[in-house]
Amino acid sequence: MTYxxxxxxxxxxxxxxxxxxILIQFIxxxxxxxxxxxxxSLPDMPEHFFGNLFAVMYIGMASLTSAAAIxxxxxxxxxxxxxxxxxxxAAEFLIGNAAYIISICMLGSLVIGCSTGYTGITLLKFLLxxxxxxxxxxxxxxxxxxxxxxxxxxxxxxxxxMIVLAFLPMLSMFNETIKxxxxxxxxxxLFVFMNDLSEICITFESGIIMACNAVLxxxxxxxxxxxxxxxxx
Amino acid sequence: MKGMVIxxxxxxxxxxxxxxxxxxKVLKDINLNITEGEIFGLLGPSGAGKTTLINILTGQxxxxxxxxxxxxxxxxxMTGEHYKQIGIMMDNFGLYERMSCYDNxxxxxxxxxxxxxxxxxxxxxxxxxxxxKTPVMNLSKGMKNRLAFARAILRTPKVxxxxxxxxxxxxxxxxxxxxxxxxxxxxxxxxxxTTHNMYEAEKLCDNIALLNKGKIVEYGAPQDIxxxxxxxxKINIHLKNGRDITLEHNKECxxxxxxxxxxxxxxxxxxxxxxxxxxxxELTGRRFEA
Ligand SMILES: Nc1ncnc2c1ncn2[C@@H]1O[C@H](COP(=O)(O)OP(=O)(O)OP(=O)(O)O)[C@@H](O)[C@H]1O
Ligand SMILES: [Mg+2]
Numbered sequence: 084m085t086y087x088x089x090x091x092x093x094x095x096x097x098x099x100x101x102x103x104x105i106l107i108q109f110i111x112x113x114x115x116x117x118x119x120x121x122x123x124s125l126p127d128m129p130e131h132f133f134g135n136l137f138a139v140m141y142i143g144m145a146s147l148t149s150a151a152a153i154x155x156x157x158x159x160x161x162x163x164x165x166x167x168x169x170x171x172x173a174a175e176f177l178i179g180n181a182a183y184i185i186s187i188c189m190l191g192s193l194v195i196g197c198s199t200g201y202t203g204i205t206l207l208k209f210l211l212x213x214x215x216x217x218x219x220x221x222x223x224x225x226x227x228x229x230x231x232x233x234x235x236x237x238x239x240x241x242x243x244x245m246i247v248l249a250f251l252p253m254l255s256m257f258n259e260t261i262k263x264x265x266x267x268x269x270x271x272x273l274f275v276f277m278n279d280l281s282e283i284c285i286t287f288e289s290g291i292i293m294a295c296n297a298v299l300x301x302x303x304x305x306x307x308x309x310x311x312x313x314x315x316x
Numbered sequence: 317m318k319g320m321v322i323x324x325x326x327x328x329x330x331x332x333x334x335x336x337x338x339x340x341k342v343l344k345d346i347n348l349n350i351t352e353g354e355i356f357g358l359l360g361p362s363g364a365g366k367t368t369l370i371n372i373l374t375g376q377x378x379x380x381x382x383x384x385x386x387x388x389x390x391x392x393x394m395t396g397e398h399y400k401q402i403g404i405m406m407d408n409f410g411l412y413e414r415m416s417c418y419d420n421x422x423x424x425x426x427x428x429x430x431x432x433x434x435x436x437x438x439x440x441x442x443x444x445x446x447x448x449k450t451p452v453m454n455l456s457k458g459m460k461n462r463l464a465f466a467r468a469i470l471r472t473p474k475v476x477x478x479x480x481x482x483x484x485x486x487x488x489x490x491x492x493x494x495x496x497x498x499x500x501x502x503x504x505x506x507x508x509x510t511t512h513n514m515y516e517a518e519k520l521c522d523n524i525a526l527l528n529k530g531k532i533v534e535y536g537a538p539q540d541i542x543x544x545x546x547x548x549x550k551i552n553i554h555l556k557n558g559r560d561i562t563l564e565h566n567k568e569c570x571x572x573x574x575x576x577x578x579x580x581x582x583x584x585x586x587x588x589x590x591x592x593x594x595x596x597x598e599l600t601g602r603r604f605e606a
Binding site: 086087089093094101102161165166168169170171 | 375399402404408409424426427
Protein backbone atom coordinates (compact mmCIF):
# COMPACT_ATOMS: atom_id res chain seq x y z
CA MET A 84 0.00 0.00 0.00
CA THR A 85 2.75 2.41 -0.86
CA TYR A 86 0.30 4.89 -2.40
CA UNK A 87 -1.25 5.48 1.02
CA UNK A 88 2.14 6.47 2.42
CA UNK A 89 2.85 8.57 -0.64
CA UNK A 90 -0.49 10.34 -0.27
CA UNK A 91 0.16 11.04 3.42
CA UNK A 92 3.57 12.49 2.64
CA UNK A 93 2.03 14.69 -0.04
CA UNK A 94 -0.67 15.83 2.35
CA UNK A 95 1.86 16.66 5.07
CA UNK A 96 3.84 18.81 2.65
CA UNK A 97 0.71 20.69 1.60
CA UNK A 98 -0.67 20.98 5.10
CA UNK A 99 2.14 21.41 7.58
CA UNK A 100 4.03 23.96 5.55
CA UNK A 101 1.02 26.21 6.15
CA UNK A 102 1.01 25.36 9.84
CA UNK A 103 3.15 28.05 11.39
CA UNK A 104 3.30 26.50 14.86
CA ILE A 105 4.94 23.40 13.44
CA LEU A 106 7.06 25.21 10.90
CA ILE A 107 8.68 27.20 13.70
CA GLN A 108 9.56 23.98 15.50
CA PHE A 109 11.40 22.77 12.42
CA ILE A 110 13.29 25.96 11.70
CA UNK A 111 13.96 27.63 15.04
CA UNK A 112 16.98 25.67 16.32
CA UNK A 113 18.84 25.35 13.01
CA UNK A 114 18.42 29.09 12.59
CA UNK A 115 19.56 29.84 16.13
CA UNK A 116 22.61 27.64 15.67
CA UNK A 117 23.65 29.56 12.56
CA UNK A 118 23.27 32.86 14.35
CA UNK A 119 24.92 31.89 17.64
CA UNK A 120 27.82 29.95 16.13
CA UNK A 121 28.61 32.85 13.82
CA UNK A 122 28.21 35.66 16.31
CA UNK A 123 29.21 34.51 19.77
CA SER A 124 32.43 32.98 20.94
CA LEU A 125 33.47 33.24 24.54
CA PRO A 126 36.84 32.30 25.94
CA ASP A 127 37.01 28.90 27.60
CA MET A 128 33.70 27.91 26.03
CA PRO A 129 33.68 24.22 25.08
CA GLU A 130 34.05 23.53 21.39
CA HIS A 131 30.79 23.33 19.41
CA PHE A 132 29.00 24.53 22.53
CA PHE A 133 25.95 26.15 20.94
CA GLY A 134 25.69 23.61 18.14
CA ASN A 135 25.49 20.66 20.51
CA LEU A 136 23.22 22.47 22.90
CA PHE A 137 20.74 23.42 20.21
CA ALA A 138 21.05 20.01 18.61
CA VAL A 139 19.91 18.30 21.78
CA MET A 140 17.11 20.81 22.21
CA TYR A 141 16.09 20.19 18.63
CA ILE A 142 15.81 16.47 19.44
CA GLY A 143 13.77 17.15 22.54
CA MET A 144 11.41 19.60 20.91
CA ALA A 145 10.93 19.46 17.17
CA SER A 146 10.15 15.83 16.46
CA LEU A 147 8.35 15.36 19.79
CA THR A 148 5.98 18.29 19.54
CA SER A 149 5.34 18.08 15.82
CA ALA A 150 4.50 14.37 15.97
CA ALA A 151 2.16 14.92 18.92
CA ALA A 152 0.55 17.98 17.34
CA ILE A 153 0.03 16.48 13.89
CA UNK A 154 -1.45 13.22 15.14
CA UNK A 155 -3.66 14.75 17.83
CA UNK A 156 -4.97 17.25 15.31
CA UNK A 157 -5.97 14.42 13.00
CA UNK A 158 -7.92 12.93 15.88
CA UNK A 159 -9.46 16.19 17.00
CA UNK A 160 -10.63 17.20 13.52
CA UNK A 161 -11.88 13.70 12.73
CA UNK A 162 -9.68 13.41 9.68
CA UNK A 163 -8.11 10.27 11.13
CA UNK A 164 -11.47 8.53 10.75
CA UNK A 165 -11.61 9.56 7.13
CA UNK A 166 -8.19 8.01 6.65
CA UNK A 167 -9.31 4.82 8.33
CA UNK A 168 -12.29 4.66 6.01
CA UNK A 169 -9.91 4.88 3.10
CA UNK A 170 -8.40 1.78 4.62
CA UNK A 171 -5.22 3.53 5.69
CA UNK A 172 -3.68 1.30 8.34
CA ALA A 173 -2.27 2.68 11.53
CA ALA A 174 1.19 1.53 10.48
CA GLU A 175 0.95 3.31 7.12
CA PHE A 176 -0.23 6.46 8.84
CA LEU A 177 2.67 6.41 11.28
CA ILE A 178 5.26 5.53 8.66
CA GLY A 179 4.02 8.39 6.50
CA ASN A 180 4.26 10.82 9.38
CA ALA A 181 7.58 9.48 10.61
CA ALA A 182 9.10 9.71 7.15
CA TYR A 183 7.97 13.29 6.84
CA ILE A 184 8.88 14.55 10.32
CA ILE A 185 12.19 12.74 10.60
CA SER A 186 13.30 13.78 7.10
CA ILE A 187 12.64 17.42 7.85
CA CYS A 188 14.30 17.17 11.25
CA MET A 189 17.34 15.52 9.68
CA LEU A 190 17.56 18.37 7.18
CA GLY A 191 17.47 20.75 10.12
CA SER A 192 20.10 18.63 11.86
CA LEU A 193 22.30 18.85 8.78
CA VAL A 194 22.06 22.62 8.96
CA ILE A 195 22.94 22.53 12.66
CA GLY A 196 25.86 20.15 12.02
CA CYS A 197 27.32 22.16 9.17
CA SER A 198 27.02 25.51 10.87
CA THR A 199 28.58 24.04 13.99
CA GLY A 200 31.57 23.19 11.87
CA TYR A 201 31.32 19.41 11.68
CA THR A 202 32.66 17.88 8.50
CA GLY A 203 33.30 14.47 7.02
CA ILE A 204 33.10 11.48 9.31
CA THR A 205 32.35 13.61 12.35
CA LEU A 206 29.37 15.13 10.59
CA LEU A 207 28.11 11.66 9.76
CA LYS A 208 28.50 10.55 13.37
CA PHE A 209 26.71 13.67 14.51
CA LEU A 210 23.84 12.98 12.11
CA LEU A 211 23.66 9.38 13.30
CA UNK A 212 23.30 10.53 16.89
CA UNK A 213 20.64 13.01 15.78
CA UNK A 214 18.77 10.30 13.89
CA UNK A 215 18.60 8.08 16.96
CA UNK A 216 17.35 11.05 18.97
CA UNK A 217 14.69 12.07 16.46
CA UNK A 218 13.39 8.52 16.19
CA UNK A 219 13.04 8.18 19.97
CA UNK A 220 11.48 11.59 20.22
CA UNK A 221 9.10 10.93 17.31
CA UNK A 222 7.91 7.68 18.89
CA UNK A 223 7.18 9.46 22.17
CA UNK A 224 5.37 12.28 20.38
CA UNK A 225 3.39 9.81 18.30
CA UNK A 226 2.43 7.92 21.44
CA UNK A 227 1.16 11.13 23.03
CA UNK A 228 -0.71 12.21 19.90
CA UNK A 229 -2.30 8.79 19.65
CA UNK A 230 -3.29 8.53 23.30
CA UNK A 231 -5.00 11.90 23.71
CA UNK A 232 -8.21 13.22 22.17
CA UNK A 233 -7.21 16.73 21.11
CA UNK A 234 -4.34 19.12 20.63
CA UNK A 235 -4.84 20.84 23.97
CA UNK A 236 -4.20 17.72 25.96
CA UNK A 237 -1.33 16.82 23.65
CA UNK A 238 0.36 20.13 24.47
CA UNK A 239 -0.19 19.71 28.18
CA UNK A 240 1.78 16.48 28.08
CA UNK A 241 4.45 17.43 25.55
CA UNK A 242 5.48 20.63 27.29
CA UNK A 243 6.76 19.07 30.54
CA UNK A 244 8.30 16.17 28.63
CA MET A 245 9.96 18.59 26.27
CA ILE A 246 11.44 20.51 29.17
CA VAL A 247 12.92 17.30 30.58
CA LEU A 248 14.33 16.15 27.25
CA ALA A 249 15.54 19.49 25.96
CA PHE A 250 16.71 21.33 29.05
CA LEU A 251 18.02 18.69 31.45
CA PRO A 252 21.20 18.15 29.42
CA MET A 253 21.95 21.85 29.59
CA LEU A 254 21.09 22.21 33.26
CA SER A 255 23.18 19.21 34.13
CA MET A 256 26.26 21.03 32.90
CA PHE A 257 25.88 23.43 35.78
CA ASN A 258 24.55 21.21 38.50
CA GLU A 259 25.93 17.87 39.68
CA THR A 260 22.69 16.82 41.41
CA ILE A 261 20.70 17.23 38.23
CA LYS A 262 23.35 15.28 36.39
CA UNK A 263 22.72 12.27 38.62
CA UNK A 264 19.13 12.11 37.40
CA UNK A 265 19.47 13.46 33.91
CA UNK A 266 21.83 10.71 32.84
CA UNK A 267 18.86 8.37 32.73
CA UNK A 268 17.28 10.40 29.96
CA UNK A 269 18.23 9.46 26.41
CA UNK A 270 18.78 13.02 25.29
CA UNK A 271 21.46 13.49 27.97
CA UNK A 272 23.22 10.36 26.79
CA LEU A 273 23.12 11.62 23.21
CA PHE A 274 24.43 14.96 24.41
CA VAL A 275 27.39 13.19 25.98
CA PHE A 276 28.11 11.41 22.69
CA MET A 277 27.89 14.67 20.80
CA ASN A 278 30.38 16.34 23.06
CA ASP A 279 32.97 13.80 22.09
CA LEU A 280 32.21 12.75 18.56
CA SER A 281 35.80 11.92 17.71
CA GLU A 282 35.71 8.82 19.85
CA ILE A 283 32.25 7.76 20.78
CA CYS A 284 32.75 5.08 23.36
CA ILE A 285 29.62 3.54 24.72
CA THR A 286 30.26 2.61 28.32
CA PHE A 287 28.42 -0.27 29.94
CA GLU A 288 26.31 2.14 31.94
CA SER A 289 25.25 4.31 29.03
CA GLY A 290 24.61 1.21 26.95
CA ILE A 291 22.20 -0.08 29.57
CA ILE A 292 20.55 3.31 29.92
CA MET A 293 20.05 3.66 26.18
CA ALA A 294 18.66 0.15 25.93
CA CYS A 295 16.25 0.79 28.81
CA ASN A 296 15.16 4.03 27.19
CA ALA A 297 14.57 2.29 23.88
CA VAL A 298 12.54 -0.49 25.48
CA LEU A 299 10.53 1.98 27.56
CA UNK A 300 9.76 4.19 24.58
CA UNK A 301 8.72 1.22 22.48
CA UNK A 302 6.45 -0.09 25.21
CA UNK A 303 4.81 3.31 25.71
CA UNK A 304 4.41 3.66 21.99
CA UNK A 305 2.90 0.22 21.50
CA UNK A 306 0.42 0.66 24.36
CA UNK A 307 -0.74 4.02 23.00
CA UNK A 308 -0.85 2.62 19.49
CA UNK A 309 -3.04 -0.30 20.51
CA UNK A 310 -5.41 1.81 22.56
CA UNK A 311 -5.59 4.83 20.30
CA UNK A 312 -6.10 3.03 17.02
CA UNK A 313 -8.57 0.42 18.08
CA UNK A 314 -11.50 2.64 17.02
CA UNK A 315 -13.00 0.11 14.68
CA UNK A 316 -11.38 -3.27 14.79
CA MET B 317 -45.06 -9.12 2.18
CA LYS B 318 -42.03 -8.70 4.39
CA GLY B 319 -40.64 -12.05 3.33
CA MET B 320 -40.81 -10.94 -0.28
CA VAL B 321 -39.03 -7.69 0.37
CA ILE B 322 -36.11 -9.51 1.91
CA UNK B 323 -35.63 -11.42 -1.34
CA UNK B 324 -34.97 -8.15 -3.17
CA UNK B 325 -31.49 -6.71 -3.29
CA UNK B 326 -30.76 -5.92 0.31
CA UNK B 327 -27.95 -3.47 0.63
CA UNK B 328 -28.14 -2.83 4.35
CA UNK B 329 -29.47 -5.39 6.81
CA UNK B 330 -29.65 -4.69 10.51
CA UNK B 331 -30.75 -7.36 12.94
CA UNK B 332 -31.37 -6.94 16.68
CA UNK B 333 -28.66 -4.34 16.88
CA UNK B 334 -27.82 -2.97 20.33
CA UNK B 335 -25.30 -0.50 21.53
CA UNK B 336 -24.41 1.04 24.85
CA UNK B 337 -21.77 3.46 26.03
CA UNK B 338 -21.17 2.32 29.60
CA UNK B 339 -24.61 2.26 31.22
CA UNK B 340 -26.10 4.51 28.57
CA LYS B 341 -28.14 2.32 26.21
CA VAL B 342 -27.99 4.24 22.98
CA LEU B 343 -29.45 1.76 20.47
CA LYS B 344 -32.06 -0.79 21.46
CA ASP B 345 -32.88 -3.75 19.28
CA ILE B 346 -32.74 -2.08 15.90
CA ASN B 347 -34.10 -4.03 12.92
CA LEU B 348 -33.95 -2.51 9.46
CA ASN B 349 -33.67 -3.58 5.85
CA ILE B 350 -32.72 -1.16 3.14
CA THR B 351 -33.01 -2.15 -0.51
CA GLU B 352 -30.82 -1.21 -3.42
CA GLY B 353 -31.40 2.23 -4.89
CA GLU B 354 -33.62 3.59 -2.15
CA ILE B 355 -33.17 6.70 -0.09
CA PHE B 356 -33.65 5.77 3.51
CA GLY B 357 -34.07 8.42 6.18
CA LEU B 358 -33.40 7.99 9.87
CA LEU B 359 -35.41 10.68 11.57
CA GLY B 360 -35.10 11.54 15.22
CA PRO B 361 -34.33 14.28 17.72
CA SER B 362 -30.86 15.17 18.89
CA GLY B 363 -29.31 12.39 20.95
CA ALA B 364 -31.60 9.70 19.55
CA GLY B 365 -28.63 7.65 18.37
CA LYS B 366 -28.53 8.47 14.65
CA THR B 367 -24.82 9.17 14.40
CA THR B 368 -24.07 6.15 16.55
CA LEU B 369 -25.93 3.91 14.11
CA ILE B 370 -24.04 5.37 11.14
CA ASN B 371 -20.76 4.89 13.00
CA ILE B 372 -21.60 1.24 13.53
CA LEU B 373 -22.71 0.68 9.94
CA THR B 374 -19.53 2.25 8.60
CA GLY B 375 -17.24 0.26 10.85
CA GLN B 376 -16.13 3.20 12.96
CA UNK B 377 -17.66 1.71 16.06
CA UNK B 378 -18.22 -1.87 17.09
CA UNK B 379 -21.79 -2.61 18.17
CA UNK B 380 -22.33 -4.12 21.61
CA UNK B 381 -24.71 -6.72 20.20
CA UNK B 382 -26.63 -7.90 17.16
CA UNK B 383 -25.74 -8.06 13.51
CA UNK B 384 -25.50 -5.82 10.52
CA UNK B 385 -24.43 -6.26 6.95
CA UNK B 386 -23.56 -3.81 4.23
CA UNK B 387 -23.74 -5.48 0.83
CA UNK B 388 -23.50 -8.80 2.56
CA UNK B 389 -20.48 -8.09 4.71
CA UNK B 390 -20.23 -7.10 8.34
CA UNK B 391 -18.72 -3.62 8.83
CA UNK B 392 -16.12 -5.08 11.16
CA UNK B 393 -14.84 -7.28 8.32
CA MET B 394 -14.70 -4.57 5.68
CA THR B 395 -11.46 -4.18 3.77
CA GLY B 396 -10.22 -1.58 1.34
CA GLU B 397 -12.19 -2.94 -1.61
CA HIS B 398 -15.45 -2.78 0.36
CA TYR B 399 -14.74 0.69 1.64
CA LYS B 400 -14.25 1.88 -1.92
CA GLN B 401 -17.94 1.20 -2.55
CA ILE B 402 -19.04 3.32 0.37
CA GLY B 403 -19.22 7.10 0.59
CA ILE B 404 -19.51 8.80 3.95
CA MET B 405 -20.28 12.34 4.96
CA MET B 406 -20.12 12.75 8.73
CA ASP B 407 -21.67 15.61 10.67
CA ASN B 408 -18.22 16.96 11.51
CA PHE B 409 -16.87 16.78 7.93
CA GLY B 410 -13.28 15.68 8.65
CA LEU B 411 -11.77 18.07 6.12
CA TYR B 412 -8.20 19.42 6.33
CA GLU B 413 -8.71 23.01 7.35
CA ARG B 414 -5.48 24.51 6.04
CA MET B 415 -5.64 22.76 2.70
CA SER B 416 -7.60 24.09 -0.27
CA CYS B 417 -10.82 22.59 -1.63
CA TYR B 418 -8.88 21.17 -4.55
CA ASP B 419 -6.16 19.63 -2.36
CA ASN B 420 -8.69 18.04 -0.04
CA UNK B 421 -10.32 16.21 -2.93
CA UNK B 422 -6.96 15.47 -4.51
CA UNK B 423 -5.69 13.86 -1.31
CA UNK B 424 -8.78 11.69 -1.12
CA UNK B 425 -8.29 10.66 -4.70
CA UNK B 426 -4.65 9.78 -4.02
CA UNK B 427 -5.69 7.64 -1.06
CA UNK B 428 -7.98 5.67 -3.34
CA UNK B 429 -5.29 5.49 -6.00
CA UNK B 430 -7.88 6.61 -8.51
CA UNK B 431 -6.45 8.98 -11.08
CA UNK B 432 -9.48 9.05 -13.38
CA UNK B 433 -11.44 11.72 -11.59
CA UNK B 434 -11.60 15.22 -12.94
CA UNK B 435 -11.53 17.22 -9.73
CA UNK B 436 -12.16 20.51 -11.49
CA UNK B 437 -15.36 19.09 -12.91
CA UNK B 438 -16.43 17.86 -9.49
CA UNK B 439 -15.80 21.31 -8.04
CA UNK B 440 -17.79 22.85 -10.85
CA UNK B 441 -20.70 20.52 -10.16
CA UNK B 442 -20.89 21.64 -6.55
CA UNK B 443 -20.39 25.24 -7.55
CA UNK B 444 -17.04 25.58 -5.79
CA UNK B 445 -14.71 26.01 -8.74
CA UNK B 446 -14.19 29.66 -7.88
CA UNK B 447 -13.08 28.63 -4.39
CA UNK B 448 -10.72 25.98 -5.76
CA LYS B 449 -7.65 27.40 -4.01
CA THR B 450 -9.40 28.64 -0.88
CA PRO B 451 -8.34 26.92 2.34
CA VAL B 452 -11.23 25.03 3.90
CA MET B 453 -11.09 27.15 7.06
CA ASN B 454 -12.14 30.16 5.01
CA LEU B 455 -15.24 28.47 3.60
CA SER B 456 -18.77 29.06 4.83
CA LYS B 457 -20.67 26.21 6.45
CA GLY B 458 -22.68 25.60 3.30
CA MET B 459 -19.52 25.44 1.19
CA LYS B 460 -17.89 22.98 3.60
CA ASN B 461 -21.03 20.90 3.46
CA ARG B 462 -20.95 20.75 -0.32
CA LEU B 463 -17.27 19.90 -0.31
CA ALA B 464 -17.78 17.11 2.20
CA PHE B 465 -20.62 15.83 0.05
CA ALA B 466 -18.47 15.94 -3.05
CA ARG B 467 -15.76 14.01 -1.26
CA ALA B 468 -18.29 11.38 -0.19
CA ILE B 469 -19.40 10.78 -3.79
CA LEU B 470 -15.94 11.16 -5.31
CA ARG B 471 -15.39 7.43 -5.48
CA THR B 472 -18.86 6.89 -7.07
CA PRO B 473 -20.02 4.73 -4.18
CA LYS B 474 -22.77 2.13 -4.22
CA VAL B 475 -23.89 3.10 -0.74
CA UNK B 476 -23.85 6.63 0.56
CA UNK B 477 -24.09 7.53 4.25
CA UNK B 478 -25.03 11.12 5.00
CA UNK B 479 -25.16 12.33 8.58
CA UNK B 480 -27.37 15.42 8.71
CA UNK B 481 -26.26 16.66 5.32
CA UNK B 482 -28.31 19.87 5.49
CA UNK B 483 -28.48 20.79 9.15
CA UNK B 484 -27.98 24.49 9.77
CA UNK B 485 -27.90 25.53 6.11
CA UNK B 486 -29.75 28.22 4.19
CA UNK B 487 -32.67 27.11 1.95
CA UNK B 488 -30.72 27.58 -1.27
CA UNK B 489 -27.84 25.33 -0.20
CA UNK B 490 -30.33 22.82 1.19
CA UNK B 491 -32.01 22.75 -2.20
CA UNK B 492 -28.65 22.25 -3.93
CA UNK B 493 -27.76 19.34 -1.66
CA UNK B 494 -31.18 17.76 -2.15
CA UNK B 495 -30.64 17.87 -5.89
CA UNK B 496 -27.27 16.19 -5.50
CA UNK B 497 -28.78 13.47 -3.32
CA UNK B 498 -31.53 12.84 -5.87
CA UNK B 499 -28.93 12.74 -8.64
CA UNK B 500 -27.12 10.02 -6.68
CA UNK B 501 -30.35 8.07 -6.40
CA UNK B 502 -30.80 8.33 -10.15
CA UNK B 503 -27.37 6.81 -10.59
CA UNK B 504 -28.60 3.85 -8.55
CA UNK B 505 -26.86 4.68 -5.29
CA UNK B 506 -28.45 3.51 -2.06
CA UNK B 507 -28.59 6.43 0.35
CA UNK B 508 -28.77 6.26 4.15
CA UNK B 509 -29.32 9.69 5.61
CA THR B 510 -30.11 11.06 9.04
CA THR B 511 -31.98 14.26 9.70
CA HIS B 512 -34.18 16.01 12.18
CA ASN B 513 -35.97 17.83 9.43
CA MET B 514 -39.23 16.08 8.61
CA TYR B 515 -39.80 18.04 5.41
CA GLU B 516 -36.48 16.77 4.12
CA ALA B 517 -37.47 13.23 5.03
CA GLU B 518 -40.86 13.56 3.34
CA LYS B 519 -39.38 15.07 0.23
CA LEU B 520 -36.40 12.77 -0.34
CA CYS B 521 -36.96 9.45 1.33
CA ASP B 522 -38.60 6.31 0.00
CA ASN B 523 -38.67 4.91 3.50
CA ILE B 524 -38.05 6.38 6.89
CA ALA B 525 -37.68 5.17 10.42
CA LEU B 526 -38.53 7.33 13.40
CA LEU B 527 -35.91 6.89 16.08
CA ASN B 528 -36.57 7.89 19.66
CA LYS B 529 -34.11 7.26 22.48
CA GLY B 530 -32.49 4.47 20.53
CA LYS B 531 -35.71 2.71 19.56
CA ILE B 532 -37.41 2.65 16.20
CA VAL B 533 -40.97 3.72 16.93
CA GLU B 534 -42.29 3.75 13.35
CA TYR B 535 -41.14 2.63 9.92
CA GLY B 536 -42.46 2.96 6.37
CA ALA B 537 -42.92 5.28 3.42
CA PRO B 538 -43.59 8.81 4.70
CA GLN B 539 -47.02 9.07 3.02
CA ASP B 540 -48.03 5.66 4.35
CA ILE B 541 -47.08 6.63 7.86
CA UNK B 542 -49.03 9.86 7.61
CA UNK B 543 -52.08 8.03 6.29
CA UNK B 544 -51.83 5.44 9.02
CA UNK B 545 -52.05 8.10 11.69
CA UNK B 546 -54.83 10.03 10.10
CA UNK B 547 -57.38 9.16 12.82
CA UNK B 548 -59.04 12.53 12.81
CA UNK B 549 -59.92 12.69 9.13
CA LYS B 550 -61.22 16.24 9.19
CA ILE B 551 -61.65 18.86 6.50
CA ASN B 552 -60.96 22.52 7.18
CA ILE B 553 -62.73 25.12 5.08
CA HIS B 554 -62.09 28.84 5.19
CA LEU B 555 -64.99 30.81 3.75
CA LYS B 556 -64.78 34.10 1.92
CA ASN B 557 -66.84 35.74 4.65
CA GLY B 558 -64.07 34.85 7.10
CA ARG B 559 -65.69 31.89 8.83
CA ASP B 560 -63.74 28.70 9.55
CA ILE B 561 -65.55 25.40 9.30
CA THR B 562 -64.29 21.95 10.27
CA LEU B 563 -66.14 18.98 8.82
CA GLU B 564 -65.91 15.30 9.68
CA HIS B 565 -64.46 13.31 6.78
CA ASN B 566 -67.55 11.21 5.95
CA LYS B 567 -70.32 10.73 3.36
CA GLU B 568 -72.43 13.66 4.52
CA CYS B 569 -69.68 16.23 4.25
CA UNK B 570 -69.66 15.82 0.46
CA UNK B 571 -73.09 17.37 0.13
CA UNK B 572 -72.17 20.27 2.37
CA UNK B 573 -68.96 21.00 0.50
CA UNK B 574 -70.87 20.82 -2.79
CA UNK B 575 -73.21 23.54 -1.52
CA UNK B 576 -70.36 25.81 -0.47
CA UNK B 577 -68.75 25.32 -3.86
CA UNK B 578 -71.86 26.07 -5.87
CA UNK B 579 -72.43 29.26 -3.86
CA UNK B 580 -68.82 30.21 -4.55
CA UNK B 581 -68.21 30.74 -0.83
CA UNK B 582 -64.92 28.89 -0.40
CA UNK B 583 -61.62 30.69 0.01
CA UNK B 584 -59.45 27.65 0.94
CA UNK B 585 -60.09 23.98 1.67
CA UNK B 586 -57.79 21.27 2.96
CA UNK B 587 -57.88 18.02 4.83
CA UNK B 588 -56.04 17.73 8.14
CA UNK B 589 -53.43 15.06 7.61
CA UNK B 590 -50.93 14.69 10.39
CA UNK B 591 -47.31 15.35 9.49
CA UNK B 592 -44.34 13.35 10.72
CA UNK B 593 -43.76 15.79 13.53
CA UNK B 594 -47.27 15.41 14.98
CA UNK B 595 -47.02 11.65 14.59
CA UNK B 596 -43.73 11.65 16.41
CA UNK B 597 -45.31 13.77 19.13
CA GLU B 598 -48.18 11.33 19.38
CA LEU B 599 -45.80 8.40 19.67
CA THR B 600 -43.26 9.84 22.05
CA GLY B 601 -44.50 13.13 23.45
CA ARG B 602 -41.33 14.77 22.08
CA ARG B 603 -40.51 17.06 19.19
CA PHE B 604 -37.73 16.52 16.60
CA GLU B 605 -35.99 19.79 17.14
CA ALA B 606 -34.89 19.97 20.71
N1 LIG C 1 -18.31 8.29 22.14
C1 LIG C 1 -19.35 8.35 22.98
N2 LIG C 1 -19.19 8.05 24.29
C2 LIG C 1 -20.24 8.09 25.14
N3 LIG C 1 -21.48 8.42 24.80
C3 LIG C 1 -21.73 8.73 23.52
C4 LIG C 1 -20.67 8.72 22.54
N4 LIG C 1 -21.19 9.06 21.35
C5 LIG C 1 -22.50 9.30 21.58
N5 LIG C 1 -22.83 9.10 22.87
C6 LIG C 1 -24.18 9.22 23.45
O1 LIG C 1 -25.07 8.47 22.65
C7 LIG C 1 -26.31 9.13 22.51
C8 LIG C 1 -26.65 9.25 21.04
O2 LIG C 1 -25.72 10.07 20.40
P1 LIG C 1 -25.74 10.32 18.83
O3 LIG C 1 -24.59 11.18 18.52
O4 LIG C 1 -25.84 9.02 18.15
O5 LIG C 1 -27.10 11.13 18.64
P2 LIG C 1 -27.67 11.77 17.31
O6 LIG C 1 -29.01 11.17 17.11
O7 LIG C 1 -26.70 11.67 16.21
O8 LIG C 1 -27.84 13.28 17.74
P3 LIG C 1 -27.64 14.62 16.88
O9 LIG C 1 -28.91 14.80 16.12
O10 LIG C 1 -27.46 15.66 17.92
O11 LIG C 1 -26.44 14.44 16.03
C9 LIG C 1 -26.16 10.44 23.23
O12 LIG C 1 -26.79 10.31 24.48
C10 LIG C 1 -24.69 10.64 23.40
O13 LIG C 1 -24.44 11.31 24.60
MG1 LIG D 1 -25.58 13.07 15.08
